[in-house]
Amino acid sequence: MSKSLPMDQEKLENFIFHHIHAWASEYVEQNKADYPDTTLYDSMDNEFRTFMQDLEDRFIDEIKPRFGDV
Secondary structure: OOOOOOOOHHHHHHHHHHHHHHHHHHHHHHHOOOOOOOOHHHHHHHHHHHHHHHHHHHHHHHHHHHHOOO
16 A cells, blocks of 8 residues: 555645745845845745756755665
8 A cells, every 4th residue: 555645746735836936025125135137036036046957956966876786
């Protein structure tokens, strides 16, 4: 018997997007004096791309090798 996952794909995506929005909002708020032209849109784009690259790097370097020949 397999365990069910705690959330489906759409809920997981929304969870990630919520965090990206929160991280971006925090960045904009903390850096508005030094970078007043940074928009929430730009910050969210950067957070998303960074998150995806970090996730891909970890998958390739750490997770994937555990399940196959390297």
